[in-house]
Amino acid sequence: xxxxxxxxxxxxxxxxxxxxxxxxxxxxxxxxxxxxxxxxxxxxxxxxxxxxxxxxxxxxxxxxxxxxxxxxxxxxxxxxxxxxxxxxxxxxxxxxxxxxxxxxxxxxxxxxxxxxxxxxxxxxxxxxxxxxxxxxxxxxxxxxxxxxxxxxxxxxxxxxxxxxxxxxxxxxxxxxxxxxxxxxxxxxxxxxxxxxxxxxxxxxxxxxxxxxxxxxxxxxxxxxxxxxxxxxxxxxxxxxxxxxxxxxxxxxxxxxxxxxxxxxxxxxxxxxxxxxxxxxxxxxxxxxxxxxxxxxxxxxxxxxxxxxxxxxxxxxxxxxxxxxxxxxxxxxxxxxxxxxxxxxxxxxxxxxxxxxxxxxxxxxxxxxxxxxxxxxxxxxxxxxxxxxxxxxxxxxxxxxxxxxxxxxxxxxxxxxxxxxxxxxxxxxxxxxxxxxxxxxxxxxxxxxxxxxxxxxxxxxxxx
Amino acid sequence: xxxxxxxxxxxxxxxxxxxxxxxxxxxxxxxxxxxxxxxxxxxxxxxxxxxxxxxxxxxxxxxxxxxxxxxxxxxxxxxxxxxxxxxxxxxxxxxxxxxxxxxxxxxxxxxxxxxxxxxxxxxxxxxxxxxxxxxxxxxxxxxxxxxxxxxxxxxxxxxxxxxxxxxxxxxxxxxxxxxxxxxxxxxxxxxxxxxxxxxxxxxxxxxxxxxxxxxxxxxxxxxxxxxxxxxxxxxxxxxxxxxxxxxxxxxxxxxx
Numbered sequence: 095x096x097x098x099x100x101x102x103x104x105x106x107x108x109x110x111x112x113x114x115x116x117x118x119x120x121x122x123x124x125x126x127x128x129x130x131x132x133x134x135x136x137x138x139x140x141x142x143x144x145x146x147x148x149x150x151x152x153x154x155x156x157x158x159x160x161x162x163x164x165x166x167x168x169x170x171x172x173x174x175x176x177x178x179x180x181x182x183x184x185x186x187x188x189x190x191x192x193x194x195x196x197x198x199x200x201x202x203x204x205x206x207x208x209x210x211x212x213x214x215x216x217x218x219x220x221x222x223x224x225x226x227x228x229x230x231x232x233x234x235x236x237x238x239x240x241x242x243x244x245x246x247x248x249x250x251x252x253x254x255x256x257x258x259x260x261x262x263x264x265x266x267x268x269x270x271x272x273x274x275x276x277x278x279x280x281x282x283x284x285x286x287x288x289x290x291x292x293x294x295x296x297x298x299x300x301x302x303x304x305x306x307x308x309x310x311x312x313x314x315x316x317x318x319x320x321x322x323x324x325x326x327x328x329x330x331x332x333x334x335x336x337x338x339x340x341x342x343x344x345x346x347x348x349x350x351x352x353x354x355x356x357x358x359x360x361x362x363x364x365x366x367x368x369x370x371x372x373x374x375x376x377x378x379x380x381x382x383x384x385x386x387x388x389x390x391x392x393x394x395x396x397x398x399x400x401x402x403x404x405x406x407x408x409x410x411x412x413x414x415x416x417x418x419x420x421x422x423x424x425x426x427x428x429x430x431x432x433x434x435x436x437x438x439x440x441x442x443x444x445x446x447x448x449x450x451x452x453x454x455x456x457x458x459x460x461x462x463x464x465x466x467x468x469x470x471x472x473x474x475x476x477x478x479x480x481x482x483x484x485x486x487x488x489x490x491x492x493x494x495x496x497x498x499x500x501x502x503x504x505x506x507x508x509x510x511x512x513x514x515x516x517x518x519x520x521x522x523x524x525x526x527x528x529x530x531x532x533x534x535x536x537x538x539x540x541x542x543x544x545x546x547x548x549x550x551x552x553x554x555x556x557x
Numbered sequence: 558x559x560x561x562x563x564x565x566x567x568x569x570x571x572x573x574x575x576x577x578x579x580x581x582x583x584x585x586x587x588x589x590x591x592x593x594x595x596x597x598x599x600x601x602x603x604x605x606x607x608x609x610x611x612x613x614x615x616x617x618x619x620x621x622x623x624x625x626x627x628x629x630x631x632x633x634x635x636x637x638x639x640x641x642x643x644x645x646x647x648x649x650x651x652x653x654x655x656x657x658x659x660x661x662x663x664x665x666x667x668x669x670x671x672x673x674x675x676x677x678x679x680x681x682x683x684x685x686x687x688x689x690x691x692x693x694x695x696x697x698x699x700x701x702x703x704x705x706x707x708x709x710x711x712x713x714x715x716x717x718x719x720x721x722x723x724x725x726x727x728x729x730x731x732x733x734x735x736x737x738x739x740x741x742x743x744x745x746x747x748x749x750x751x752x753x754x755x756x757x758x759x760x761x762x763x764x765x766x767x768x769x770x771x772x773x774x775x776x777x778x779x780x781x782x783x784x785x786x787x788x789x790x791x792x793x794x795x796x797x798x799x800x801x802x803x804x805x806x807x808x809x810x811x812x813x
Contacts, residue, residue, distance in 0.1 A: 100696050145802055147588035148785050154581070155781060157773045158706050159631070160698035161623035175700045184701065197771050206703035232596055234623035236613065237781035240594065361591070365803075397593045401798045412794050455597030455791055481598060482622075 095507040097164045098173035105174040108499045109220040110259035110491075117263045121270075121363065124256035131255040132210050136193055138254040139247075143194065148243040153190045155237050156180060162231035162241070167484050168224050171503030176221050179231035179241040185217055186248050219257055222248040224500050226489035227358070227390075228448035233481055245490070250360040258359060261494035265355045269367050274319035274351035283347045286322040294330055300557060302337045304329065307378065308344035314375050315343050315417070316352045316395075317386030318525035321546075325528050328387050331548030335421055338555050339429045343384075349374035352391035353525065358491035365402045368394055372403045383414040387523035387546050389447030390489065392416055396454045416450075418523055421551055422459040425466055431556040437468040442550065443517035444473070445508065445531075446483035447524035457481070460523055460547045467554035478511035486522075488530035498533075505534040513540070523547045563759055564746035570763035577770025578778075585783050591800040595789035606790055613787055614779040627691070634684035640677045641720075644670065648731075649738050667731075675724050682717040685710055705772050712765055719758040728752055 115125035128134060143150045162179040163169065169177040176182060184206075191198035192207030199207075208214060227242035252258065268277040278286065287304040294302040305311065313336070321329040336343045349370040356363030375383050383406075385395050395414045400406050406413045424430050444464055450456040457480045464471050478484050487504025512520060520531060523546055531544040600606050612618040617635075621628045647655035648670050656666045689710045692698050723729040733750040740747035749755060769775060782788055790796075 097697070100700055143588075145589055145591060147585055147590045147783070148594060150588050151585050151780075151783055155773070155776050155784075157776055158698070158701045158703070159620070159627060160695065160701060161620055161627060163697045163701065165623065175697065178697060178701060180701050195771070204704050206705065229596065232786055234619050236617050236620045236623075237776065238596060238613070238619070238784035238786035240596070240784075240786045243594065243786075361803075397595075397793045400793060401592055401800050405797055414794075452596055455599060457598070481596075 095170050095510050098170060100175045101173035102175055105168075105172040105177060105224055105500065105503070106220060108224065108497060109216075110223045110261060110494065111496050113258045113260045113263040117260065117267060118256060118258060120267050121258075121263055123253055123258060123263075126256045128255065131215075135210060135215075135251050135255050136189075138251045139190070140194065142247050142250065143190075146243065146247065148240060149247045152183065152237075152239045152244055153187055153194075156183065156187070156239055158184075159236070161234050161236065162239075165231050165234050166225075166241075167228070167230070167487060167507045168226070168500065168504045171487070171506040172224075172500075174224075176217070177224055179225075182221050182225055183239070183241055183244045185214070185221055186244055189214060215252070215257070218248050218252060222252070223259060223492065223497065224504075226448070226485045226487065226492055226504065228485035228489055229452045230448065230482070230485065233452060242490075246357075249358065253360050259491060259494070262355050262358050262491040266359065266363055266367070269351055269353075269355065269370075272350075273346075273348050273370060275353050275355065276319045276323065278319055278322065278350065280347040283322065283345075283350050287345065290322070290326060290330055290333065293326070294333060297330075298334075298557060300337075302333050304333045305344040306347055308342070309378050311342045311344035311378065311380055313341055313343040313382045313384050314349075314378055314380040315345055315384045315386060316349055316371050316374075316391075316414075317345065318353050318388035318391060319351045320525040320529065321386055322350075325387070325525060325546055325549075327549035327552065328528075328546035331546060331550075331552030332386065332417060334552040334555050334557070335417075335424070335430065335548065338431070338557055339424050344378060344380070346374040346378060348377070352386050352388040352395070354391060354394040355491060357390055357394050364394065364398070368399055369403045371395065372399065372406065375409060380409070382410050384417055384420055385414050386417050387525065387528075387548060389449040389524035389526060390453075391449075392447075392456065393449040393453035396456075416454075416456055416459070418456065418459040418463060418547055421548065422462045425463065430551075432467060432554045433556050434467050434469055434554045436554045437550055440468055440550075441470045441472065441516060441518045442468045442521050442545075443471070443512065443515040443519070444479070444547075445486070445512075445520050445522040445527060446479055446481075447522060447527055448483060448485050448489060450523065451481050451483045460521075463547055463551055464521055467550045472515050472517055474511040474515045478507065484508040484511065486524070486527040486530040487534070488526050493526055493529055501530060502534060502537050505530065509534060509538055509540065512542070517542065519543050519545050521545050521547050521550060560746050560748045563749050563756065564741050566763050567741060567759065570766040574766035574769055578775070581770055581775055582780065582783075585780075589801045590785045590789075591802065593789055593791075593793045593798050594785050595791050596786040597791055599789070599791035601790055601792045601795070603790065606788060610779075610782045610788060614782055630684045630687050630691075634681055634688060637677045637681035637684065641674075641681060644674050644677065648674070649735055650742070652735055671724070675721070678717060678721045678724055682714065682721060685714055685717065689714070709768070709772060709774055712761060712768065716758060716761045716765060719754050719761065722754050723752070723758065729755055 118125045166179050188208040189210045197205035222245045225245040229242045232240040265275045290304045354367045356367040484507045487501045730750050737749045
């Protein structure tokens with residue numbers, strides 16, 4: 095995508111709504127900025143510098159070469175220089191230099207240090223919520239500086255002094271209270287599963303289960319909750335695959351959410367939300383844990399779960415397994431019969447969710463499945479796929495109405511690549527991408543549809 | 558400038574450099590890495606990690622992917638700095654050893670130093686000068702630049718310029734320089750060559766040594782290899798990874 099001209103402050107007005115006091119308190123966070131917020135923030139910053147080598151190293155090692163500058167979809171989309179990853183990081187670094195380095199303490203200005211003021215805090219709340227923690231910048235950094243680590247630290251500092259977005263905290267509250275991000279209570283979860291069973295019966299004429307809380311099932315499948323009510327074809331795809339392969343499985347009404355918005359706020363929440371899945375697997379006595387089509391859920395589960403709430407040695411490896419890994423394994427073993435002409439007429443391309451590609455290296459299996467189940471599969475340009483994939487523009491807590499400008503700007507590079515592919519269907523295993531793209535397609539008048547990988551597999555299965 | 562002053566300043570600067578870098582690296586090495594945050598695709602085993610780090614540290618692999626027009630001058634500049642360092646080591650610190658190792662007589666050795674040293678010195682200067690120009694003419698890079706981003710290249714350009722001046726305009730008594738360095742290393746300082754360009758060169762190097770540990774130049778010597786996104790193995794499912802400040806079985810999160 096063409097590198098835009100710099101438009102300083104182009105995106106300065108787009109920031110999340112603040113969480114109200116009761117919401118903050120319910121998550122154990124400070125309700126509002128205390129009078130000594132500045133000292134508190136710096137204290138939290140100092141703690142994080144001692145807890146995370148990534149943060150400490152990335153505060154010092156950047157040479158501002160600019161290699162990352164034109165790699166960020168939010169900079170490419172807005173032209174706002176503070177959306178260049180290096181500039182976003184500098185928002186935190188300038189405070190670091192002022193308060194935590196000898197040079198900054200001695201000569202604030204020459205060392206490019208800056209006091210933590212109201213203005214700076216407002217900048218943080220704006221621009222650290224215009225970053226989707228997609229890590230595309232890190233891919234191109236000679237030191238592996240990961241802006242997601244910096245964004246996470248900044249958000250964690252802000253949350254500790256009572257500044258957090260309404261959207262992220264609301265979702266977390268629902269996840270704690272009912273077990274999923276949408277707020278579907280247990281009875282509705284069970285109803286939803288029954289409804290899909292009826293739907294499957296109508297489509298196939300067979301009794302295909304969408305089980306809930308089946309103790310002793312072989313597999314616990316944890317889908318993003320959106321799969322039950324919004325991306326129902328994905329949910330039915332899981333059910334069809336398990337049915338065809340003859341694997342007993344279940345969902346859990348306690349852990350009915352793969353997504354983990356803790357990743358977008360702080361370590362404590364990340365860990366607590368993650369624990370629900372481990373507890374559910376233990377209580378249901380399943381043998382294996384499979385994660386559904388959700389990008390950041392895969393990072394939180396695959397890379398972090400064992401560290402946060404392990405050991406997971408009561409489950410069989412690979413633990414957790416991604417639904418696409420499982421499907422590809424079953425395909426290779428010849429346990430799934432396919433009729434891919436069922437998907438004829440579709441021109442399909444694959445969008446790598448950031449967290450699958452750069453946060454877990456899961457890039458081949460979805461393609462393997464798609465090549466097996468559709469006749470016309472095409473790739474988008476090479477510098478926009480796999481580990482160089484562009485974010486959908488809505489990850490990391492940006493999928494909310496008030497950030498629509500950020501989202502519609504952030505999605506531009508991905509859409510430009512999608513247009514060149516000539517595809518009619520964009521397949522992606524991520525609930526956030528699936529929520530974002532239809533809005534973006536409409537906004538930019540693109541006639542295309544978003545589907546899950548398992549949707550297409552389900553349609554091509556011969557039962 | 559007197560023997561004592563220049564040597565003493567060089568001792569102080571070298572000490573600040575060694576202790577400063579030592580402290581920085583020690584802090585980073587000891588700092589906990591709570592989670593697996595490796596950038597994937599990533600190797601699962603140590604030999605793969607070593608290959609990845611070697612490619613990054615010596616080849617600037619990520620930069621090559623990011624921007625060829627930055628990678629080429631950046632790599633050539635850093636490569637020529639390494640050669641210049643080795644040249645100084647071979648020509649001034651261990652000349653006899655280097656001469657014997659290369660199997661050259663004194664004239665051949667001197668001739669090689671003149672040609673290779675001169676070429677590499679020029680290359681380093683030109684590449685760094687271009688990097689500085691790039692910083693000024695690319696609006697997005699100019700926008701992110703701070704004082705340090707100009708101070709560091711200007712300082713290095715001055716060091717290179719004074720070094721090149723001695724190389725091309727002659728005047729420097731190599732033997733005197735060698736004995737100055739030998740004396741300095743043996744902690745028995747002797748008089749430096751009485752060349753003002755040499756004095757300037759050494760003074761600028763002192764500034765550089767003091768500046769490195771406290772600035773972005775802290776990136777020298779492959780410190781980027783400490784980055785968890787690059788040096789971790791991608792094996793969270795095969796090998797349990799433990800967070801040293803929050804072990805999983807202490808079932809209460811202790812983040813704040």
